[in-house]
Amino acid sequence: xxxxxxxxxxxxxxxxxxxxxxxxxxxxxxxxxxxxxxxxxxxxxxxxxxxxxxxxxxxxxxxxxxxxxxxxxxxxxxxxxxxxxxxxxxxxxxxxxxxxxxxxxxxxxxxxxxxxxxxxxxxxxxxxxxxxxxxxxxxxxxxxxxxxxxxxxxxxxxxxxxxxxxxxxxxxxxxxxxxxxxxxxxxxxxxxxxxxxxxxxxxxxxxxxxxxxxxxxxxxxxxxxxxxxxxxxxxxxxxxxxxxxxxxxxxxxxxxxxxxxxxxxxxxxxxxxxxxxxxxxxxxxxxxxxxxxxxxxxxxxxxxxxxxxxxxxxxxxxxxxxxxxxxxxxxxxxxxxxxxxxxxxxxxxxxxxxxxxxxxxxxxxxxxxxxxxxxxxxxxxxxxxxxxxxxxxxxxxxxxxxxxxxxxxxxxxxxxxxxxxxxxxxxxxxxxxxxxxxxxxxxxxxxxxxxxxxxxxxxxxxxxxxxxxxxxxxxxxxxxxxxxxxxxxxxxxxxxxxxxxxxxxxxxxxxxxxxxxxxxxxxxxxxxxxxxxxxxxxxxxxxxxxxxxxxxxxxxxxxxxxxxxxxxxxxxxxxxxxxxxxxxxxxxxxxxxxxxxxxxxxxxxxxxxxxxxxxxxxxxxxxxxxxxxxxxxxxxxxxxxxxxxxxxxxxxxxxxxxxxxxxxxxxxxxxxxxxxxxxxxxxxxxxxxxxxxxxxxxxx
Amino acid sequence: xxxxxxxxxxxxxxxxxxxxxxxxxxxxxxxxxxxxxxxxxxxxxxxxxxxxxxxxxxxxxxxxxxxxxxxxxxxxxxxxxxxxxxxxxxxxxxxxxxxxxxxxxxxxxxxxxxxxxxxxxxxxxxxxxxxxxxxxxxxxxxxxxxxxxxxxxxxxxxxxxxxxxxxxxxxxxxxxxxxxxxxxxxxxxxxxxxxxx
Numbered sequence: 001x002x003x004x005x006x007x008x009x010x011x012x013x014x015x016x017x018x019x020x021x022x023x024x025x026x027x028x029x030x031x032x033x034x035x036x037x038x039x040x041x042x043x044x045x046x047x048x049x050x051x052x053x054x055x056x057x058x059x060x061x062x063x064x065x066x067x068x069x070x071x072x073x074x075x076x077x078x079x080x081x082x083x084x085x086x087x088x089x090x091x092x093x094x095x096x097x098x099x100x101x102x103x104x105x106x107x108x109x110x111x112x113x114x115x116x117x118x119x120x121x122x123x124x125x126x127x128x129x130x131x132x133x134x135x136x137x138x139x140x141x142x143x144x145x146x147x148x149x150x151x152x153x154x155x156x157x158x159x160x161x162x163x164x165x166x167x168x169x170x171x172x173x174x175x176x177x178x179x180x181x182x183x184x185x186x187x188x189x190x191x192x193x194x195x196x197x198x199x200x201x202x203x204x205x206x207x208x209x210x211x212x213x214x215x216x217x218x219x220x221x222x223x224x225x226x227x228x229x230x231x232x233x234x235x236x237x238x239x240x241x242x243x244x245x246x247x248x249x250x251x252x253x254x255x256x257x258x259x260x261x262x263x264x265x266x267x268x269x270x271x272x273x274x275x276x277x278x279x280x281x282x283x284x285x286x287x288x289x290x291x292x293x294x295x296x297x298x299x300x301x302x303x304x305x306x307x308x309x310x311x312x313x314x315x316x317x318x319x320x321x322x323x324x325x326x327x328x329x330x331x332x333x334x335x336x337x338x339x340x341x342x343x344x345x346x347x348x349x350x351x352x353x354x355x356x357x358x359x360x361x362x363x364x365x366x367x368x369x370x371x372x373x374x375x376x377x378x379x380x381x382x383x384x385x386x387x388x389x390x391x392x393x394x395x396x397x398x399x400x401x402x403x404x405x406x407x408x409x410x411x412x413x414x415x416x417x418x419x420x421x422x423x424x425x426x427x428x429x430x431x432x433x434x435x436x437x438x439x440x441x442x443x444x445x446x447x448x449x450x451x452x453x454x455x456x457x458x459x460x461x462x463x464x465x466x467x468x469x470x471x472x473x474x475x476x477x478x479x480x481x482x483x484x485x486x487x488x489x490x491x492x493x494x495x496x497x498x499x500x501x502x503x504x505x506x507x508x509x510x511x512x513x514x515x516x517x518x519x520x521x522x523x524x525x526x527x528x529x530x531x532x533x534x535x536x537x538x539x540x541x542x543x544x545x546x547x548x549x550x551x552x553x554x555x556x557x558x559x560x561x562x563x564x565x566x567x568x569x570x571x572x573x574x575x576x577x578x579x580x581x582x583x584x585x586x587x588x589x590x591x592x593x594x595x596x597x598x599x600x601x602x603x604x605x606x607x608x609x610x611x612x613x614x615x616x617x618x619x620x621x622x623x624x625x626x627x628x629x630x631x632x633x634x635x636x637x638x639x640x641x642x643x644x645x646x647x648x649x650x651x652x653x654x655x656x657x658x659x660x661x662x663x664x665x666x667x668x669x670x671x672x673x674x675x676x677x678x679x680x681x682x683x684x685x686x687x688x689x690x691x692x693x694x695x696x697x698x699x700x
Numbered sequence: 701x702x703x704x705x706x707x708x709x710x711x712x713x714x715x716x717x718x719x720x721x722x723x724x725x726x727x728x729x730x731x732x733x734x735x736x737x738x739x740x741x742x743x744x745x746x747x748x749x750x751x752x753x754x755x756x757x758x759x760x761x762x763x764x765x766x767x768x769x770x771x772x773x774x775x776x777x778x779x780x781x782x783x784x785x786x787x788x789x790x791x792x793x794x795x796x797x798x799x800x801x802x803x804x805x806x807x808x809x810x811x812x813x814x815x816x817x818x819x820x821x822x823x824x825x826x827x828x829x830x831x832x833x834x835x836x837x838x839x840x841x842x843x844x845x846x847x848x849x850x851x852x853x854x855x856x857x858x859x860x861x862x863x864x865x866x867x868x869x870x871x872x873x874x875x876x877x878x879x880x881x882x883x884x885x886x887x888x889x890x891x892x893x894x895x896x897x
Contacts, residue, residue, distance in 0.1 A: 021828065027739070041723060041761065
């Protein structure tokens with residue numbers, strides 16, 4: 001059907017490319033759609049106008065399929081319980097009618113239950129598979145002349161269950177993650193499977209992929225139409241259910257994070273030690289962490305001189321965190337507690353928990369190398385002596401090591417210098433320069449000056465002259481990732497390890513991984529707001545605005561009001577005078593003002609969500625998680641302009657890093673950072689430029 | 701970069717059994733010949749395959765009911781069907797504006813990315829098509845119409861001219877302008893959503 005006119009030849013090049021792109025869109029029609037529609041047309045002609053032509057074929061068939069699914073599922077649920085194996089069941093097939101014919105219920109050929117398929121090696125405690133209900137009588141077809149349609153029936157059910165069981169990811173089983181995946185499969189007239197589609201996802205993408213990957217191995221007795229084999233689409237559920245014995249004791253499965261009960265938000269929001277609850281009746285996820293904290297404190301106490309020590313310097317939670325309690329002089333506190341733990345460790349009574357606490361104190365004293373050594377020793381001890389550390393302490397040690405490596409990696413990632421000769425071909429009369437730097441590299445001052453005076457030249461200069469320094473950032477990155485992963489192995493849902501790991505994926509643009517990881521994180525942590533923010537961020541990037549909005553809204557309800565207020569705040573988007581007025585409003589007034597602000601900026605009012613608000617939430621969430629708060633310069637720029645297209649980091653030999661954030665037009669926005677600290681401040685030039693931008697064009 | 705624009709059902713599965721002769725002869729032939737063009741026209745305009753199927757169903761149901769009133773002197777069957785399709789799409793959009801989303805999401809367009817073997821390429825292609833379709837939805841109705849006739853139904857300019865009742869030259873001008881506006885829209889969108897790239 002390709003057109004043959006000369007229109008495309010007359011298009012200018014820039015439109016020609018667009019024309020080609022549009023023309024190359026493929027249209028993959030569902031193979032059975034055309035025959036199904038034709039059947040509907042035939043029926044409509046025979047019986048008069050359809051009662052509601054707006055219902056298409058799909059909507060007519062779907063409810064019937066769903067009803068059939070429920071009925072047959074009840075009739076035919078097959079269970080393979082085993083004390084050792086996860087339950088993976090292919091519930092029986094739900095058969096849509098052969099596409100060219102009216103919908104008829106499949107006659108009950110037999111109850112397809114795999115009683116005989118129970119593994120012979122199964123231990124005696126296994127319950128036999130059972131039929132959940134007696135088959136209900138099938139209503140007789142009312143139209144006698146209709147052809148008889150017989151459903152496909154699975155031939156290799158046992159093999160299919162084995163294949164599914166083998167493919168069921170162990171890490172999901174351990175976490176108690178299961179689900180039901182509905183598949184649509186084409187079964188041809190020989191009974192072989194063709195195309196496979198996930199018609200209703202389980203909510204766990206990995207399970208969906210497993211089901212779709214294994215489905216081509218299913219074999220069927222083909223559908224019969226008037227006694228003749230025929231190809232057809234079928235829809236059926238695959239059930240993944242973890243064996244209770246396999247679920248790790250500390251990993252109680254939880255439901256959909258969006259439907260979890262609301263937890264005490266003030267306890268959920270602390271990142272390092274997220275839950276601190278001992279009150280009875282709390283949700284499992286919180287009670288579990290409370291138990292873990294209590295156990296850690298108990299282990300810490302073994303290294304303390306005596307109970308009076310806690311009375312003098314405690315509470316114990318503060319000691320474990322390495323933070324002086326309120327009212328205590330921090331320097332003195334750190335010296336006293338540090339000395340006590342040093343003595344204990346030298347005397348051989350140190351525990352991984354005390355090494356964790358001392359390492360944190362050393363970090364605050366600026367002794368990073370000693371801190372890392374203590375974390376390493378704590379890990380060695382915990383690994384060598386089973387039970388020496390609780391899973392929580394082990395995870396904290398891994399995460400602390402990961403944080404140290406992260407700081408180093410951030411201090412070396414993408415860092416370099418710009419060769420002086422890169423300036424040779426660029427003409428910038430406003431920024432005259434005399435001579436050439438002796439080092440062969442341009443000074444940072446020169447780069448900053450050129451950036452603001454001749455922004456058009458900077459792209460070429462960086463492209464031609466930027467040379468990355470040979471720092472070992474790749475090694476640090478690998479070790480950092482391994483540390484965070486180990487923390488999650490020890491304690492799934494560990495907040496900081498989860499967040500940092502997923503932020504690293506985000507930095508690489510691996511949004512599918514961020515989404516999958518955020519889901520696991522949300523489940524394992526009982527719906528931590530950071531997990532929901534990360535899920536929202538990933539969904540936003542994947543173009544799923546409505547789902548992203550749901551996650552952001554759920555996260556906002558789960559954090560303290562002032563945190564939620566900060567994430568939704570729009571002050572940085574306003575002109576200074578307006579921002580002053582905005583800040584003078586009460587919380588309720590600000591909320592109302594925000595609503596009208598976003599409503600006026602909704603690009604597509606017809607949609608259920610305000611994409612501008614979702615975008616703003618994605619930016620504030622990302623900035624909050626990445627920079628730790630929303631108060632710094634870097635967070636402000638991130639929220640106003642989004643993620644930069646590219647960042648060049650230039651060193652000058654003093655330990656100062658200068659970052660050039662490229663937004664595609666105009667000068668790059670420049671920041672300074674002192675490695676390995678993550679605090680990133682605008683340069684004086686950067687601040688002036690950003691302030692000017694505020695008055696030239698509105699952010700976003 | 702041209703691709704085969706013939707219908708590309710997955711795999712080699714045949715279309716299921718069909719009983720002949722139960723639709724009026726001409727209608728049967730039209731359905732056979734134009735069902736795919738109508739579907740593609742609709743699919744270019746609506747967000748999901750499911751919606752495209754529903755709207756296509758509506759088109760042919762309406763056509764069947766009005767079949768007796770069809771006047772060959774006023775329009776070719778294809779033009780007639782595509783006119784019904786245009787109205788059906790408009791109705792669909794109107795109903796969506798009341799209760800749902802017009803925005804095309806990435807997870808809703810896998811059927812538009814055929815024959816791309818590598819996962820990575822597929823993702824890139826999906827993102828690009830998503831942006832193009834979302835960009836197209838911001839254009840004026842007339843632009844959407846001419847783009848969907850050309851790139852959805854795959855009509856040549858003379859066919860579009862017949863359908864719209866304008867000259868061949870006017871079609872070329874409209875297409876050219878629509879492409880320019882789409883290009884500007886996609887470009888603008890790219891700068892507006894730099895977050896998280």
